[in-house]
Amino acid sequence: MNERDSEQVAQMLIARGHTITAEAEGADVVLLNTCSVRDLAEQKALGKMGMLRALSRNRPVIYGFLGCMAQSRGAALLREVPHLDLIVGTQKFHRVADYVDQAIERKWAARRDDIRFSVVDVEEEQDSQSTIRDHLLGDKQVTAFVSIMQGCNMHCTFCIVPYTRGHERSRPPAEIVKEVRALVARGVKEVTLLGQIVNLYGRHEFPSFDGKSPFVQLLDALQQTDGLERIRFTSPHPIGFRNDLIESFARLPKLVEHIHLPLQSGSNRVLKAMHRTYTAEKYISLVDRIRAVTPDVAITTDIIVGFPGESEQDYAKTRELVDRVGFDNAFVFKYSKRKGTPASQMEGQLPDSVKEERNQDLLELVNRWAKRRNEIFLGKTIEILCEGASKTNSDRLVGRTRGNKIVVFEGAREHTGNLLNVRIHRCTGYTLYGEPVSR
Ligand code: SF4
Numbered sequence: 030m031n032e033r034d035s036e037q038v039a040q041m042l043i044a045r046g047h048t049i050t051a052e053a054e055g056a057d058v059v060l061l062n063t064c065s066v067r068d069l070a071e072q073k074a075l076g077k078m079g080m081l082r083a084l085s086r087n088r089p090v091i092y093g094f095l096g097c098m099a100q101s102r103g104a105a106l107l108r109e110v111p112h113l114d115l116i117v118g119t120q121k122f123h124r125v126a127d128y129v130d131q132a133i134e135r136k137w138a139a140r141r142d143d144i145r146f147s148v149v150d151v152e153e154e155q156d157s158q159s160t161i162r163d164h165l166l167g168d169k170q171v172t173a174f175v176s177i178m179q180g181c182n183m184h185c186t187f188c189i190v191p192y193t194r195g196h197e198r199s200r201p202p203a204e205i206v207k208e209v210r211a212l213v214a215r216g217v218k219e220v221t222l223l224g225q226i227v228n229l230y231g232r233h234e235f236p237s238f239d240g241k242s243p244f245v246q247l248l249d250a251l252q253q254t255d256g257l258e259r260i261r262f263t264s265p266h267p268i269g270f271r272n273d274l275i276e277s278f279a280r281l282p283k284l285v286e287h288i289h290l291p292l293q294s295g296s297n298r299v300l301k302a303m304h305r306t307y308t309a310e311k312y313i314s315l316v317d318r319i320r321a322v323t324p325d326v327a328i329t330t331d332i333i334v335g336f337p338g339e340s341e342q343d344y345a346k347t348r349e350l351v352d353r354v355g356f357d358n359a360f361v362f363k364y365s366k367r368k369g370t371p372a373s374q375m376e377g378q379l380p381d382s383v384k385e386e387r388n389q390d391l392l393e394l395v396n397r398w399a400k401r402r403n404e405i406f407l408g409k410t411i412e413i414l415c416e417g418a419s420k421t422n423s424d425r426l427v428g429r430t431r432g433n434k435i436v437v438f439e440g441a442r443e444h445t446g447n448l449l450n451v452r453i454h455r456c457t458g459y460t461l462y463g464e465p466v467s468r
Contacts, residue, residue: 295350
């Protein structure tokens with residue numbers, strides 16, 4: 030979501046005649062879009078902004094923090110980082126280009142930092158969910174993110190998102206369909222629909238119809254888009270993952286076989302304390318129902334270890350559930366206290382050593398499953414969408430399967446942007462390696 034928001038800001042700046050520099054040293058404007066999900070992310074952003082101050086030694090430079098940390102800390106950031114010119118929250122990305130231009134005018138004239146002139150805008154904005162809609166596509170780019178809603182009303186006790194992103198607001202379906210059609214006209218073949226609880230899209234704004242939720246109705250509409258090959262979405266909440274959505278995977282050929290389904294914990298006691306509103310049994314039953322309809326589906330997840338009060342028995346239940354489901358992959362996080370959230374005030378905060386031990390132990394299990402799930406593809410031919418040169422080895426190409434597995438292979442650059450079949454001959458837990466075969 031942050032990548033998508035940054036893309037919107039960059040697109041608006043470029044439309045005003047700015048250009049993007051490859052190196053920070055060449056920049057007159059430095060904007061850091063920040064994440065608040067864990068404390069480490071905030072510390073990194075603060076450290077980086079501190080280091081970047083050196084750029085302004087010989088010339089005026091505009092500095093800005095955007096996004097979640099800007100939203101949650103607001104003007105207080107000026108005390109920590111006095112060279113900041115802009116602090117722009119999560120509902121105001123569309124105003125950044127205006128603020129940059131104002132700051133440039135003022136700073137070039139005054140040639141000095143003065144926090145009295147810094148812009149702090151973290152107010153709510155009506156319809157901000159509809160302002161993330163412009164795209165900055167690279168050469169032969171075939172995948173794009175599409176933001177369909179903002180905010181979240183679920184109030185999981187560990188999560189800062191409801192405080193940084195506000196309450197749920199969804200875009201009208203017709204606007205989204207128009208945006209996707211425009212992307213396809215520019216060469217995009219795969220879209221990923223974004224929302225904090227994406228499957229609950231539109232629940233406050235639009236009615237269900239014919240037994241289908243607003244989200245499933247949107248998927249139906251996108252299925253009709255000629256030229257679009259693949260539809261993904263992230264991240265759904267297990268609550269609200271109902272039969273209409275499960276059946277869509279069998280019904281809609283463009284909807285790919287990958288679901289990122291956040292679990293967070295396998296212990297009912299911890300799930301309750303997290304306010305996740307489902308049980309481990311319900312989660313497993315959901316996975317079973319999904320697999321009954323779509324046997325080849327890849328399921329990935331998010332898990333937090335070391336939540337306040339998590340006992341050895343609670344952790345053992347998470348481990349057991351991970352082994353029962355056999356995830357294709359998982360993001361495992363050590364619980365990180367977020368100021369203002371209910372969990373940060375709970376008793377039973379665990380020492381980092383315990384969190385680290387559980388983190389390592391669970392990662393080892395997750396990695397074992399990831400390898401096992403990838404080995405299924407050895408010797409098989411699968412369809413991939415080629416995204417271009419591999420970042421680690423420009424002589425190779427990289428693409429993704431419908432199940433979101435990364436495939437690295439040797440082949441001609443002309444494959445970029447195409448669907449093609451690749452025979453897999455080697456794998457790790459993260460990557461499949463293969464060679465193209467004729468389609
Ligand atoms: S559903 Fe996701 S975004 Fe919403 S509060 Fe829970 S963890 Fe945060």
